Amino acid sequence: MASTIRDVAAYAGLSVGTVSKYINGKPVKESTRSAIEDAIKVLDFHPNNIAKGLRNAKSFSVAILLPMLDSTFCTSMISSIESTLLPLGYSVIVCECHNDAEMELRKTQYLIDRMVDGIVLIPYGLDGKQIELIQKNNIPLVLLDQEIKKHKADCIVLDNELAGYESTHRLIELGHKDIAIITGNFEHYTSRGRLKGFLDAMKEADLIPVDEHIQCGDYSIDGGYEAMLRIWDTKKRPTAIFISNYDMTIGAYLAINYLNLKIPDDISVIGFDNFPLANVVNPPLSFAEQPTNEMGTEAGKLLYKRICGDYSDYPQTIMHKPTMYYKESIRKIN
Amino acid sequence: MASTIRDVAAYAGLSVGTVSKYINGKPVKESTRSAIEDAIKVLDFHPNNIAKGLRNAKSFSVAILLPMLDSTFCTSMISSIESTLLPLGYSVIVCECHNDAEMELRKTQYLIDRMVDGIVLIPYGLDGKQIELIQKNNIPLVLLDQEIKKHKADCIVLDNELAGYESTHRLIELGHKDIAIITGNFEHYTSRGRLKGFLDAMKEADLIPVDEHIQCGDYSIDGGYEAMLRIWDTKKRPTAIFISNYDMTIGAYLAINYLNLKIPDDISVIGFDNFPLANVVNPPLSFAEQPTNEMGTEAGKLLYKRICGDYSDYPQTIMHKPTMYYKESIRKIN
């Protein structure tokens, strides 16, 4: 059996109170310090976090609740949040709702029952019920990636409009007039923003997008594939396309291969978020990159601040800028 | 403040003992059952897991300790382990050691201090110190992906030799005689197995691999890239190559693009584990696929069994077979 603070106290000839105080950084006499240190070493004492948690009504764990683990975005978030919060004493519980709003709500309740000290939420459900549940239980919360408008909450997002605008604008600069876009569900904050940026850039250039060239996928490889086929199946084909999410970019690429199109001769392509893929495909892909590491780290830090009770700047929405990479997948056109 | 079992007992006019028993599935009179149910509903009672944990010396959490979150293999493991263990009441803590053996050991101790009830370990350090530490603390452990020979432990792995053998054998069948391989660190269980399979197949066909055609990368994209360049920089170039890990496959592809080689005309390629990528590149990549989902689920189940105290079949090594996908990236040769 592991030794407890009592054992340490007994071995050191002190009271548990004193030992506890020392462990928690309160001042003690030098002689007692060394006695305790000795005892700890000899007994190989490690404080019991559960007891600590019970006493302090804390679990020293936070959760990241996310839609699906298959996106680089999500795993990158886990990584940076863990790196930020573990050194602060919080372990990170990962919860995946498998793109299912009902499961998301159930797992939210589960996490509350587990008494997590804070939650980073990459929302899937759009009605905000998860958020209400978390807030009703007074658990610190940071939204990531998606803003759910009607709910007041800390929030870390990408400047999606800018990403959509920049990509489209660049294509327009290169002379493209018929530009297609593959977006996600319009109700999603990210998709809406990226689409809005696209539309703004088009409007600014007095271009009117063909209705069928605005296709909605479901964020999956298949969704992107199908959307690309639909786009190519229109009377007036686009000369360029902006794909507003990672997996759909892969899918669209597949479709482009299937259709035997050459990039950028037949179509110029700008994708999204395409870490390793971007350079492997030939020609290299142009894309809008999210500063995922910064976003995750920021989320971890903000959550920690809230856990510590600092709500001085609540609620806060932090918007990160995308970085654009223009490679050989886009070309000038007359 | 959340209500406790005491509140429920008071509201229902019963003792805490009775309520506790009911909650834990012991039999009670129908009338008390409904009284408790009522109280629970009215008071919105949720048992405090921390208190429960303190009492039972359990945390109801398990950890997955892994080298790096950037591989599909690892994230896929998290996903299937979470799916398996959450319904059984265990939350999954993710811990990343960033390919750093010392950090791995530190985080192991951290998890022990956090009193996790079990650990799934995808080992990075090869000396087995993490394993000793975990076992010394009597924490159920399942090794995943890598076997560390000198340590007795439950273990779930791929049949790496078979993967190496099958890939190489197929290339030989197609007439290739000069086959190269990019492996990882020879000290790693996975790399050693895949290399052995390669060598076995060569030997069986009375082929002697060129020394410089056996190149060791560090599992990274860069490593694969450099290894491929080294291989192509030899006097006698291979006509086919087997790349024994996901990231290095991407890197080798990059290098092949850089060298302006055509697949499969200039070189036939079989990669590893290449879920989405395999179909995006042109031509589609042949590869050996691990049954990651099964492996993760198996790890979760086995860990749970150990947590429940069932050591009847300990220690167990479960070896999964790879599935081979042969696509247009390999060709017949004279």
Added chain:
DNA sequence: TTGTAAGCGTTATCAC
């Protein structure tokens, strides 16, 4: 079947 009370390992409060 139900109630009582001790105890899990900490920390906090209050004396000394």
Added chain:
DNA sequence: GTGATAACGCTTACAA
């Protein structure tokens, strides 16, 4: 600075 003791919310003998 240190020690004694009462919590934190739950489970579990044991008693009724």
